[in-house]
Amino acid sequence: MHFAYDTEDVLEFDAALINTAPGASRSGEEELVTTAQLRDLLEEHGWSGRFDRDEQELAEVLEVRRDLRRVWALDRDAMVAAVNAVLDTEELAPHLVRHDGKDWHLHASPSHAPLAARLRLETAFALVDVIRADETDRLRECGAEDCDGVLLDLSRNRSKRFCSQRCANRTNMTAYRRRQAGDPVDRPDSGDAA
Numbered sequence: 001m002h003f004a005y006d007t008e009d010v011l012e013f014d015a016a017l018i019n020t021a022p023g024a025s026r027s028g029e030e031e032l033v034t035t036a037q038l039r040d041l042l043e044e045h046g047w048s049g050r051f052d053r054d055e056q057e058l059a060e061v062l063e064v065r066r067d068l069r070r071v072w073a074l075d076r077d078a079m080v081a082a083v084n085a086v087l088d089t090e091e092l093a094p095h096l097v098r099h100d101g102k103d104w105h106l107h108a109s110p111s112h113a114p115l116a117a118r119l120r121l122e123t124a125f126a127l128v129d130v131i132r133a134d135e136t137d138r139l140r141e142c143g144a145e146d147c148d149g150v151l152l153d154l155s156r157n158r159s160k161r162f163c164s165q166r167c168a169n170r171t172n173m174t175a176y177r178r179r180q181a182g183d184p185v186d187r188p189d190s191g192d193a194a
Contacts, residue, residue, distance in 0.1 A: 014123055021069065091110070
């Protein structure tokens with residue numbers, strides 16, 4: 001384990017949320033259009049607390065998603081500034097909780113706070129762990145040329161390159177076809193240089 005399980009849970013949710021955007025989603029289309037889709041995503045990742053289930057909440061979450069995508073690609077020092085900006089502006093009320101079969105873990109804000117505020121704060125607290133451990137390189141952008149998705153690489157050898165198996169397969173198939181067509185871009189160097 002690289003981080004506490006609640007940190008990993010938040011980061012995995014963040015990646016899933018970011019990957020609902022057009023260009024990052026499996027369908028290539030916007031995958032967070034309705035409040036029902038938001039509810040399903042939150043339930044899938046075990047979020048608790050206040051859910052208004054209205055269009056305003058959905059719009060606020062889409063704004064959080066945009067900000068998360070930007071922060072995901074920052075270097076460590078820039079990420080510190082972004083995290084501190086959130087910690088300086090939101091209603092902090094860190095407390096330990098146990099719910100839904102999960103053992104004690106940290107919530108950064110009260111459960112009655114609006115969802116967007118809780119998402120921002122939970123992410124900021126998770127990123128504090130990432131920054132302090134000097135593991136920001138585990139937050140990656142997908143290696144597929146035609147994908148804007150992100151991934152959380154928790155592999156031992158830091159080898160994860162794609163946000164999904166679909167992107168990995170598509171990239172490998174493209175490389176295979178280039179090799180079969182004799183494209184020199186993907187040919188190994190023969191070592192015959194003079």
